[in-house]
Amino acid sequence: MTSQDCDKKLFLLDAYALIFRAYYAFIKNPRINSQGINTSAIFGFTNTLFDLIKKENPSHLAVVFDVGETFRHREYKEYKANRQETPEAIRIAVPYIHQILEALKIPCMSKEGYEADDVIGTLAKKAEREGYTTYMMTSDKDYAQLVSENIFVFKPASRGNDIEIWDIEAVKDKFQVETPSQVIDLLGMMGDNVDNIPGIPGVGEKTAKQFIKEYGSIENLFAHSSELKGKMREKVEANKELGLLSKKLATIETNVPIEFNYESLTVDKPNVDQVIKIFEDLEFRNMIVNFKKTYPNIFESENGPEKDLSNSVSVTGQRSLFDTLDQDIEMKESSNWKTIENTDHLYQLTETPMAVKLLVEKLSKQNIVCFDTETTSTDSMIAELVGISFSYEKAKGYYVPFNTKDKEKTQELIEILRPFFENENIAKVGQNLKYDYKVLRRYQVEVKGILFDTMIAHYLINPDARHNMDILAETELNYKPISIESLIGKKGKNQKLFSSVPLDEQKEYAVEDSDITLQLKNKLDPQLAKDNLKKLFTEIEMPLMKVLVDMEWCGINLDIHALQDMSKELVEDLSRLEKEIYSLAGEVFNINSPKQLGDIIFDKLKLGNKPKKTKTGQYATGEEVLLKLAHTHKIIDLLLEYRQLQKLKSTYVDALPDEVNPITKRVHTTFAQTVAATGRLASNNPNLQNIPIRTPRGQEIRKAFISKDHNHKIISADYSQIELRIIAAMSKDSAMINSFNNGEDFHKATASKVFHIPMDQVTKEQRSHAKTINFGIIYGVSAFGLSEQTGLSRSESKNLIDAYYAAYPELKKYISEQIETARKNGFVETLLGRRRYLPDIHSKNNVVRSHAERNAVNAPIQGTAADVIKIAMIKIHELLHEKNYQTKLLLQVHDELVFDAPDEEIKEVSALIKNTMENSVRMEVPLIVDVGVGTNWLEAH
CATH class of the missing domain: 1.10.150.20 (5' to 3' exonuclease, C-terminal subdomain)
Structure with a gap:
């Protein structure tokens, strides 16, 4: 806290700002109890509240709600008009939150006709006069205008960052103003998209800050508008009324007719039975434990209510999503995480060849070892090793660093490590193992033995969640790992910077990854068995990972000259379309400008009825809008064709040649196993699953994907009506x-x-x-x-x-x-x-x-189709190796597999592919596969 702390410490919470924040913190992994209630907002808000009480120990506290429309809506009908309807889960949450606050004896405050920030602003100013230090807890930047010597903005922690407390100096620095009150002028000039405050058209944040610096207020800006030049002067002078209205809308009212009764805002003893009953109804088992930690003095003994109550919750349904977040008691803002600083650990640096040999001897005696590579790039096809970490026991591990400038020494250490990686009796654990597998292949090392990828395991257990290691560490282990940014700064996207980090810091970061990943394996493995997902994991997803390694490593040949010729043709076609469009419009304009296009279509040509407008007041001209107007006027059809060709050119024809690897001269896409919740694979960098096929011009792009050479052909095998x-x-x-x-x-x-x-x-x-x-x-x-x-x-x-x-x-x-x-x-x-x-x-x-009901029908169908082709890929891959064929599997595009085969193998391999795909899974209905052969992908398909 700051030097302004005193005994009279008032916290005023902006209810809806915190409720929405809590809801969206769980948007990709919502908490659903066995009654089907989405409790994310309730859970997150209550945790934030308890966290605040524990850490800040406020003497006075209130939660302030918005109620109904305000004076701002009367002043400006469009105020907040761009906001989407409140999510159902939040509407359900609010009554529960009121109940919880009532049981906790925390006052809820509001005033009809005013917003929460007006009530908070009024109470803060009144409290200041009574000698209180007030903290306004919100994520809303508008509150900065209220900051004074005794009033602060208290911003909740987010995304791993700690809480922020804005005092006068912080506001001046963040908004580049001389006094906090100038924040009102700043918002009046630049507007606010969140609240749909228009501001002065053409004045953005940067310009507004410059105006504040030069003129001090919006009124003074208008008084000196003659000093401005060109269009900016025109915009400012033409929008004086709008600017002053915007300032009025942005001003927080501090004279709301509401009393400041300090006695009613004291933090009192809660109604324990009532609180616990609500938590039981909501199935907040761990929240009861958190409740005790927040109010320790009201519980008689450690073995009393906490133990009994936390075990008293009855869960009648089968495992549901709320189980996956039980350990996330403090959300992502908590300072109660386990970290490397508060957890005993032994991480050792292993630098010399002799030390590495001794390490390999230790590793060779283990049944399961986790490893992780540190590299110079996130692109595994060019990444160089900076180091490798190992862990086979919780809180213990080793780090082998490499000198990226001494390739000979690096290869020497790799050779010492080779027996470990190629030992089939040692199971290897990793997070996103496919990346490490490919990096090691660049050093001629093949990873052998049973593999366990924690990212894939978690994906199967909870496919809609996020699966990166930091998130898994937090939600599964209540552990916050070291961030890469803390080591190499905010610009840490350049992985090469990691090699310049001191070795001790490299070691701590790298070994922690292996240590945590091993712990995750031990946590997730039993869950796979519990959910009957073990077979899917061990027989499909993990074997498939090795198949994908080979596919990505091989890449596909691209005819760059064909794409260059196509690009020239598209330039000519686009030029022709431009002229036709200008002719129909009766003038030349910027076709790619939504505003200019909207003016032509709706104002000049008068097409469509009641055209939609965007938040900025211009006509909407997206593809959906144009498609509804298709065939009403020739210009619309030409515009749709123009956009289609423009996208083909920029997204594929001109972009694909840049994706050719300079060393292999081939395109190497990356297949992701953990993106689509249905089980389908995703293709990235570049996305080769989205190569257009429905239009003749789009199909031409497939012509550019060609066989290895004149002695090879492309084979395409496609399931017919598989779904x-x-x-x-x-x-x-x-x-x-x-x-x-x-x-x-x-x-x-x-x-x-x-x-x-x-x-x-x-x-x-x-x-x-x-x-x-x-x-x-x-x-x-x-x-x-x-x-x-x-x-x-x-x-x-x-x-x-x-x-x-x-x-x-x-x-x-x-x-x-x-x-x-x-x-x-x-x-x-x-x-x-x-x-x-x-x-x-x-x-x-x-x-x-x-939407959920449609997914209930569709997901098993799409998912089964994904499983079928994955099994086929694994079996074909095995057969090609067993029979020593030179044919390579290159791509998977939903229901289609693409191969590159020597001419002499085509007949036999085509039959093998067709037979294997059709018999990968036996069902009451036969699977039919169409096989085609050609010099390029289009010809084969």
């Missing part, structure tokens, strides 16, 4: 199964059933409609959605869906059962046990709940 075949098998719908088993054209067969006509009378249009609904059913298509896609009326679409379910009744039953399973268990599973948790399945918001 439809899987849903037929999983639903056990006899009509669907029979259709596939009989080799029928499934879309035509569906059309025959829903339109009640013989198959030989089905028209092309009817087959197209049937195809749309076949794939749409997997994604929960509605009558409205089907109508949008097919052009049929809403009633025709509804009749079509009804006829579809009548034709496939067992499918309809399966869909209902899947939704019910999700409601009961909180998750759904693929055929092989991959889980997808659906915390919103009980939401009272129909839109949110419907």
Whole structure:
């Protein structure tokens, strides 16, 4: 705290600022109890409150809420108009928070017609006159205007940073003002997107700070506007009223008609039974323990209420997402973490060849060892080793550093370590092992033995969460690791800087990683078994990791000259389109300027009814807007084509040549196993799974992906309608199964059933409609959605869906059962046990709940398809090695595999690929694979 501390210390909490902050802290990993209530906001807010009471020991405390519209809404109807509707979870949370505060005997304050900041501002000023030191707890920068010698902004900790306390000097430094009151003028000039305060158009933060420096206030700026030049003078003088209104909206009212009764704001003894009852109802087991730590004097003994109450909570459902955060008691803002500074540990530096030999002897006697590489780059294809850490026992480990300038010495140490890495009897543990595997391969070392990747393990256990090591250490072990920024500064993205860090600091950082990762392995391994995910982990995900290493290492050949020619053609096409667009518009304008384009489309050409506008007041001209106007005027169709070609050129045609590795002369994408919650792989740097295929111009890009040389060909193997075949098998719908088993054209067969006509009378249009609904059913298509896609009326679409379910009744039953399973268990599973948790399945918001219900049906289908192709990849990879084929698996693009094969192997390998893919998983419905061969990817596909 500061020198201003005194006995009379008042904390005023901005309720909604802290509630929203708590909610979004868990947005990717929400806490859901067994009743289906999203308790993230309640949990986070209460922890923040307890943390504050424990650490700051306030003598006086109040939580202030917003209620209804304020005088600002009357002044400016658009005030806060850009805010999205309050999330349902927060609306549910607020009454619970009120109950908790009431039970804790912490006063809640508000005043109709005023915002929380007005009430807090008024109370702070009144308290100051009474000799109190006031801390306004909020993440809202607007409060800076209230700061004085005895009033401070108390910003909660976030993202690993400690709390911030803004005094007068801090405000002056952060906002570049002479006094805190000038923050009001600053906001009046630059506006505030959060509250939709307009400010002066054209004046951003940088310009506003310059104006404050020169003129001191917004009124003085207007008084001296003649000193400004050009367009800035025009904007300032034209928007005087708007600027003054903005200042008024940004000013926190400090004369709210509310009393400051210091006696009512004292921190009192809570109603223990009431608090505990609320926590039990919410299933906040650890919160009861935290409650005792916050109010230690009200509990009689260590073995009293805490022990009994923390074990008294009844959890009737199966494992749900709230279990995964039980250890996150203090959230990410806590100072109660275990760290390297408060945890006993023994980390040793192992520098000399003799020391490394002794280390290898120790490692060779272990069954399980965790290791982690430190490198000069996050790109494993060019990364050089800075060091390797090892740990096989909690709180103990070793660090072997390398001199990046002495390659001979580095290779000497690597050779000493080689027997450990290539020992198949030692299981190796790591976090994101694929990266380390590839780095070591650059030094001709192959990592052998059973592998355990903690990142992949956690992904299977909780696919929607984040899986980086720092997050896992915090949530699973209540441990906060050393940050790389603390070692090499805020600009630590340059990994090369790590090699300049003193060896002792390198050692602490590096060995801590291995130590923590080993502890994570011991925590996650039993959870895999508990959730029946062990087989998926050991037989699919970990073997697949090695397959991906080989694919990424191999890369794919790119015809740069073909792309350069394509780029020239696109330049010509774009130039032609520009001229046509200008001709139709009747003037030359910047096609890429949303404002200028909006003026042309909506003001000049008068297209569309009631066009939408953005927060800045200009017309919305995104792709969605243009698509709705398609075919209403030729200019719209040309604009859509222009954007499509422009994206092709910038995103693929011009960008792909830059992705060619200068050493291998090939493109090496990275496949991520832990991104898509459904189990699908993702491709990055570059993303080769998004290469366009639906348009002729987009397809041309695939032509640039070519075989190794003239003696090789590209083989493409693609599952045919795999998701439809899987849903037929999983639903056990006899009509669907029979259709596939009989080799029928499934879309035509569906059309025959829903339109009640013989198959030989089905028209092309009817087959197209049937195809749309076949794939749409997997994604929960509605009558409205089907109508949008097919052009049929809403009633025709509804009749079509009804006829579809009548034709496939067992499918309809399966869909209902899947939704019910999700409601009961909180998750759904693929055929092989991959889980997808659906915390919103009980939401009272129909839109949110419907989305979860669609995922309940879709996730097992997509996930099973992902599992099927992964198994095929593993088996094909094994067979190619066993039979000593030179064919290489290069890419996986959802349901397709791409290979590079010598001409003499094509016939045999094509048959091997087709047979293996079709028999990777046995189901009641046959899997069919189409195989193509060509000199390039497009030709093969």
